[in-house]
Amino acid sequence: MADAAPLILVVDDHAIVRGGCRQLLEPPLSRFRVVEAADGIAAREQVARHNPDLVVADLNLPGTPSGLDLVRELTGAGRRVVVFSMHETPGIAGRCLEVGAAAYVTKSDAPDALVQATEAALRGDRWLSADIARALALPNREGDLTEREAELLDILADTTDLDDVGRRLGISYKTVANTLVRLRNRFGVRRTADLVRVAVQRRTGG
Numbered sequence: 001m002a003d004a005a006p007l008i009l010v011v012d013d014h015a016i017v018r019g020g021c022r023q024l025l026e027p028p029l030s031r032f033r034v035v036e037a038a039d040g041i042a043a044r045e046q047v048a049r050h051n052p053d054l055v056v057a058d059l060n061l062p063g064t065p066s067g068l069d070l071v072r073e074l075t076g077a078g079r080r081v082v083v084f085s086m087h088e089t090p091g092i093a094g095r096c097l098e099v100g101a102a103a104y105v106t107k108s109d110a111p112d113a114l115v116q117a118t119e120a121a122l123r124g125d126r127w128l129s130a131d132i133a134r135a136l137a138l139p140n141r142e143g144d145l146t147e148r149e150a151e152l153l154d155i156l157a158d159t160t161d162l163d164d165v166g167r168r169l170g171i172s173y174k175t176v177a178n179t180l181v182r183l184r185n186r187f188g189v190r191r192t193a194d195l196v197r198v199a200v201q202r203r204t205g206g
Contacts, residue, residue: 006122008032009052011043011070012084013062017107021056021084021114030115040065047074054080054121056114059087059096068095075100080121084114090135093128097136103127120190130194133187149186152179157199160192 010021018036025032035050037043039062043055055074059067067085074081082103083096093104102121105113106129113129120127128136145153148169155165166176180192187198 005031005033006053007050008034008118009037009043009046009050009055010034011037011040011055011057011061013038013058013060017058024111024114025056025118030118032118039063040067040070043070043074047079052079054082054118056082056084056118059083059085059092068099071096071101072099082114082117082121082127088129088131090132093132094136097126097128104132105129106132116190125190127190130189130197133189133194133198145186149179149183152176153183153195153199153202156196157202160196 008025010018010025012018012021015038018038022034022036024030025034035046035052037046041063043057043061046052047055057067057070057074059071061067061070065073067083071081071083081101082105083093083101084105084107085092085096086107087093088106088108096104102124103117103126105117105127109129117127148171151169152165155168159165162173162176162180166173169176180195184190184192184195187195189195189198
C-alpha cells in the first residue's frame with residue numbers, strides 16, 4: 001500500500017482563506033491532505049486528534065494562543081510550521097523564524113509559493129518570500145561574503161548563464177554551481193532567480 005499523503009493543518013480565522021489553501025494543497029494541484037482550524041484553541045485540538053505532518057498558521061488569530069504564541073508552542077513541541085500571513089514586515093518574519101518557524105509566506109505571494117514553502121518545510125528546509133529574504137539577509141550577510149562570492153554576485157546581476165559566469169571568473173561550472181548553493185543558503189532563498197534579485201538589489205542599493 002502506498003504511503004498516505006502528508007497531512008497539513010491550516011489555521012486561519014477566515015473560512016475563505018482556509019478554503020483557498022485547501023484548494024492549493026490538495027489534489028489535483030498538490031499532493032497533500034488538509035484539515036482546518038479557525039483559531040489557536042481549535043488548532044491544539046486538531047493537532048491532538050490528527051497529528052499533522054505540518055501546520056500552516058496565520059498570525060492574526062482570535063483568542064488564546066495568539067498566532068505567534070501558537071507558532072512558538074508548536075515548534076517547541078517539534079512541529080514543523082509554515083507561517084502564512086498578511087504581514088510583509090521583515091521584523092515580524094524574523095521573529096517567526098526565531099521561534100522556530102520553517103517558512104514564512106505572505107498572502108501577497110504567488111499562489112504556488114505556499115506549496116513551495118510546504119514542500120520545503122517537509123524536507124526540513126527553510127523557505128522565505130523573496131522580498132522578506134532579501135530584507136533579512138542583506139543587512140547582515142554582506143560582511144560574510146568571500147571575495148569569490150562577491151564577484152559571482154556582481155556577475156549574476158548581468159547574466160544567469162553559469163558557463164559565462166565560470167569563464168569570467170576562471171572557474172569551472174561545478175565550482176560556480178557549488179558557490180550558488182552556498183549563496184542561496186546564506187541569503188535564505190531557494191531559487192537562483194531569487195538570488196539574481198538579491199544580486200541586482202545589492203548592485204543598485206535598492
